[in-house]
Amino acid sequence: MKVALIQQKFYGSKQDTVEATLSKIKEATQNGAVLIVLQELHQNEYFCQSEETRFFEYATDFEADVAFWSSVAKANGVVLITSLFEKRASGLYHNTAVVFEKDGSIAGKYRKMHIPDDPGFYEKFYFTPGDLGFEPIDTSIGRLGVLVCWDQWYPEAARLMTLRGAQMLIYPTAIGWFDADDQLEKERQRESWIMIQRSHAIANGIPVLSCNRIGFEADSSGVMAGIRFWGSSFVAGAQGEILAQADSENETIVYATIDHNRTKEVRDIWPFLRDRRIEAYGCLLNRYCDFE
Numbered sequence: 539m540k541v542a543l544i545q546q547k548f549y550g551s552k553q554d555t556v557e558a559t560l561s562k563i564k565e566a567t568q569n570g571a572v573l574i575v576l577q578e579l580h581q582n583e584y585f586c587q588s589e590e591t592r593f594f595e596y597a598t599d600f601e602a603d604v605a606f607w608s609s610v611a612k613a614n615g616v617v618l619i620t621s622l623f624e625k626r627a628s629g630l631y632h633n634t635a636v637v638f639e640k641d642g643s644i645a646g647k648y649r650k651m652h653i654p655d656d657p658g659f660y661e662k663f664y665f666t667p668g669d670l671g672f673e674p675i676d677t678s679i680g681r682l683g684v685l686v687c688w689d690q691w692y693p694e695a696a697r698l699m700t701l702r703g704a705q706m707l708i709y710p711t712a713i714g715w716f717d718a719d720d721q722l723e724k725e726r727q728r729e730s731w732i733m734i735q736r737s738h739a740i741a742n743g744i745p746v747l748s749c750n751r752i753g754f755e756a757d758s759s760g761v762m763a764g765i766r767f768w769g770s771s772f773v774a775g776a777q778g779e780i781l782a783q784a785d786s787e788n789e790t791i792v793y794a795t796i797d798h799n800r801t802k803e804v805r806d807i808w809p810f811l812r813d814r815r816i817e818a819y820g821c822l823l824n825r826y827c828d829f830e
Contacts, residue, residue: 552581651668674703707746735748
C-alpha cells in the first residue's frame with residue numbers, strides 16, 4: 539500500500555495554501571498513493587503562537603471545510619487525512635482530524651486529546667481536549683490510529699490505539715525550532731521528536747506516519763520571534779526503521795509502501811503485547827504514584 543505525506547509551507551493565505559495542497563494531492567494520487575496525510579492545521583498559518591480571539595473565526599468554516607475536503611478525497615479516489623479547526627459552539631473548539639474515504643464519505647474523526655501550553659504553542663487558549671477517546675478509524679485501506687501533534691509524545695495514546703486494533707499510527711503535526719536556540723539544542727529537540735515516534739512503532743509493532751509542516755512563520759502579534767518548522771516528515775516501519783523521510787528545509791511529498799504482512803512478521807518475533815503485565819499497571823491511571 540503506497541502512502542504519501544504532504545510536507546508544505548503556509549503560503550500567506552488560506553486560498554493560496556489550499557491551492558498548493560490540491561496540486562500536491564493530485565501529484566501524489568498520480569504517483570499511486572492510496573492514503574494521503576496532510577499536516578496539522580494545514581489550511582492556515584499556525585496561529586497558536588499567540589492568544590488572539592480573532593483566530594476563532596477560522597473555526598466557523600468547519601462544516602464548509604469538511605464538505606470541501608470530502609469532494610477532494612472523492613475526486614482523487616484516495617483516503618485523505620485532514621486537520622481542521624472545529625467549532626462546536628461559541629467558546630468550544632477542537633483541533634480535529636477528519637478522515638475521508640475514497641468516495642468522499644467521512645470515515646471518522648479524532649479530536650486532539652493532549653493540548654500543549656508553552657511559549658509559542660498556546661493551544662489551550664484555542665482547543666478543548668478531545669472527547670472521542672483513542673478510537674481507531676476504519677477505512678477501506680485498514681484501521682487507522684489517527685492522533686495529532688502533542689499526542690505524539692505520549693506512549694499511552696499510541697498503546698491504546700494499538701490495543702483497539704489500529705494497523706498504523708498517523709500524526710499530523712506542527713512543530714519547529716525557535717531561531718534563538720543554539721544548534722545543539724535544535725538537534726536534540728528534533729532527534730527526540732523522531733525518536734519518541736519511532737519508539738511507538740517498536741513498542742506496538744506497527745508503522746508510524748508523521749507529517750510535519752515546513753518553513754518560517756512569524757508570530758502575528760509580534761510577541762514571539764516566530765517558529766521555523768523543521769519538516770522531517772517520515773514513515774517508520776514496525777521495528778522503527780525509517781522507510782522514508784523528508785529534510786528540514788524543503789516542501790516535498792514523502793512516499794512509502796506499507797506492508798501489513800511485515801507487521802505480522804514483526805509481531806510474531808517481538809510479541810510485546812503478549813508479555814504485558816496488565817495486572818501490575820494500575821498506577822498508570824494516577825497522575826503520579828506518590829500515594830501508592
